[in-house]
Amino acid sequence: MMYDLKEHVIKFLQRGLRVDGRKPLEYRDISIETGITKNAEGSARVKIGETELIVGVKMEVGSPYPDTPAEGTIIVGAELLPLSSPEFEAGPPDIQAIELARVVDRGIRESRAVSFKKLCIEPGKKIWMCVIDVVTVNDAGNLFDAAALGAMAALKTARFPEYDGEKVNYKKLTDKGLPIEEEPISVTVLKIGEHFIVDPSTEEEKVYDARLTVAIMSNGDLCALQKGGDAAVTEEEISQMIGIAVDKSKELRKHLSAI
Amino acid sequence: MESKLLIQDKEIAVPGEILAEGMDFVPGPGTYRIGETIVASRLGLVQVDGRALKLIPMSGKYMPKRDDTIIGQVVDILFSGWRVDINSAYPGMLNIKDATSDFVSKGADLTQYYTFGDYIVTKITNVTSQKLVDLSMRGPGLKKLKGGRIISVNPSKVPRIIGKQGSMVSLIKEATYSRITVGQNGLIWIDGEPENELVAIEAIRKIENEAHLAGLTEKVKEFLDANKSRIKEVEMKPEEPEEQPERFERFDRERPRYGDRPRYNDRPPRREGDRPFNRRRFS
Numbered sequence: 001m002m003y004d005l006k007e008h009v010i011k012f013l014q015r016g017l018r019v020d021g022r023k024p025l026e027y028r029d030i031s032i033e034t035g036i037t038k039n040a041e042g043s044a045r046v047k048i049g050e051t052e053l054i055v056g057v058k059m060e061v062g063s064p065y066p067d068t069p070a071e072g073t074i075i076v077g078a079e080l081l082p083l084s085s086p087e088f089e090a091g092p093p094d095i096q097a098i099e100l101a102r103v104v105d106r107g108i109r110e111s112r113a114v115s116f117k118k119l120c121i122e123p124g125k126k127i128w129m130c131v132i133d134v135v136t137v138n139d140a141g142n143l144f145d146a147a148a149l150g151a152m153a154a155l156k157t158a159r160f161p162e163y164d165g166e167k168v169n170y171k172k173l174t175d176k177g178l179p180i181e182e183e184p185i186s187v188t189v190l191k192i193g194e195h196f197i198v199d200p201s202t203e204e205e206k207v208y209d210a211r212l213t214v215a216i217m218s219n220g221d222l223c224a225l226q227k228g229g230d231a232a233v234t235e236e237e238i239s240q241m242i243g244i245a246v247d248k249s250k251e252l253r254k255h256l257s258a259i
Numbered sequence: 260m261e262s263k264l265l266i267q268d269k270e271i272a273v274p275g276e277i278l279a280e281g282m283d284f285v286p287g288p289g290t291y292r293i294g295e296t297i298v299a300s301r302l303g304l305v306q307v308d309g310r311a312l313k314l315i316p317m318s319g320k321y322m323p324k325r326d327d328t329i330i331g332q333v334v335d336i337l338f339s340g341w342r343v344d345i346n347s348a349y350p351g352m353l354n355i356k357d358a359t360s361d362f363v364s365k366g367a368d369l370t371q372y373y374t375f376g377d378y379i380v381t382k383i384t385n386v387t388s389q390k391l392v393d394l395s396m397r398g399p400g401l402k403k404l405k406g407g408r409i410i411s412v413n414p415s416k417v418p419r420i421i422g423k424q425g426s427m428v429s430l431i432k433e434a435t436y437s438r439i440t441v442g443q444n445g446l447i448w449i450d451g452e453p454e455n456e457l458v459a460i461e462a463i464r465k466i467e468n469e470a471h472l473a474g475l476t477e478k479v480k481e482f483l484d485a486n487k488s489r490i491k492e493v494e495m496k497p498e499e500p501e502e503q504p505e506r507f508e509r510f511d512r513e514r515p516r517y518g519d520r521p522r523y524n525d526r527p528p529r530r531e532g533d534r535p536f537n538r539r540r541f542s
Contacts, residue, residue: 004405004406007406008406008407008408008450011453015454017454017457019408021457021461203408
């Protein structure tokens with residue numbers, strides 16, 4: 001039956017249509033809300049069509065890694081709640097959740113979106129650790145782009161809590177925002193048959209051949225790639241997919257810049 | 260205590276809402292009695308029918324009902340049949356004997372009939388009080404679905420989508436040149452030209468959203484007329500002639516049956532010196 005569905009999806013794509021009536025390179029409506037939780041230092045709710053997820057940023061004081069004594073760090077975790085899709089099970093993060101978290105992490109880390117140097121409090125002793133948690137509310141496809149968008153929106157609105165050198169007072173937030181120096185945008189391009197699409201729906205995510213998540217910086221440079229799916233892609237196809245992603249990132253960037 | 264009706268006919272009730280007080284009223288489907296009050300158990304329209312209070316649900320999961328024709332997905336293969344997801348809180352069970360008239364020997368590979376992920380049009384033959392659902396494939400129009408795709412709608416809107424004697428669904432079918440099968444459990448199978456299929460789905464969504472309004476057929480007709488330019492006219496392939504299940508011949512000796520033993524005429528012909536049939540070896 002999965003084979004039937006794939007054939008059906010391809011039949012639509014041959015006519016330049018998607019199974020939900022969209023154009024191949026058309027995103028669903030995107031909305032971003034920030035500051036939605038009281039307890040997190042920064043938070044965002046992202047909706048792409050029916051897909052919805054929440055991202056929270058918590059600031060913690062910790063000790064630096066021995067190899068980077070003067071740098072703070074980020075930690076990204078993703079939780080695919082069972083309520084958001086019949087496919088998700090409760091329990092420790094599975095491979096899907098780990099991949100989602102790592103792709104979000106890599107986009108932020110490799111674009112140097114958060115200045116790690118400025119997260120240092122006392123070299124070798126104390127640093128700020130920025131914990132980013134992604135929680136899915138509803139999975140209707142394209143969690144990758146939504147999570148990356150939500151993480152950046154939450155980071156942009158996050159505020160340092162009060163810190164007196166010993167204890168962090170989470171009850172009081174300062175006016176000081178995080179040292180954001182870059183705004184990466186992730187766009188996932190899927191290959192189904194010979195066709196490329198962006199912003200997949202649940203059905204399309206079931207039948208795709210290959211997937212490429214591209215993180216793009218504000219000047220159009222790439223900072224991270226993640227390939228998924230069973231099928232191989234040629235060099236030419238990769239450059240085609242990156243071209244689509246760079247093009248589409250401009251559209252997504254408008255939503256992020258508006259915050 | 261004096262009986263009192265607390266809600267008007269055709270009003271919307273929410274779960275837990277008290278509909279009436281006193282023993283002069285009786286709870287119907289979708290309602291129940293606590294002490295002397297009648298309470299709604301679902302979200303829906305209240306119907307006051309004399310003393311009886313009924314509630315027509317507007318939302319909720321599908322509840323399996325006997326004789327419903329539904330669309331299900333095979334999720335498991337068991338020792339003697341299949342477990343089918345019927346878009347309900349309860350799974351359905353399809354036994355081999357209700358799935359095919361073939362002789363299936365013990366330990367045979369059941370995936371040749373239905374395998375994981377297959378969608379089937381099937382009928383509920385029985386629902387026990389413990390909600391064990393029995394399914395059958397014997398009957399007209401019951402088959403495995405090939406090609407096309409499944410969309411899901413609110414099960415309580417299915418009667419409006421089908422219409423009187425299937426009038427609504429055949430209206431959409433004819434206007435969009437698509438093949439459509441509506442399951443009572445809220446799953447709908449559609450196959451047609453991509454452009455037409457999208458129009459058909461939009462029409463179904465429109466019915467779903469406006470199911471409670473009057474003059475729905477007219478509105479759907481208008482909608483289909485307005486979208487005529489989007490529809491590509493194609494010749495409808497005549498539906499594949501349905502395989503009529505062979506009659507179960509009780510004494511049909513062509514087919515081996517479980518427990519069959521060789522017949523007398525399967526034996527090699529008698530030769531000179533053979534022991535006569537009827538003589539016992541030991542006497």
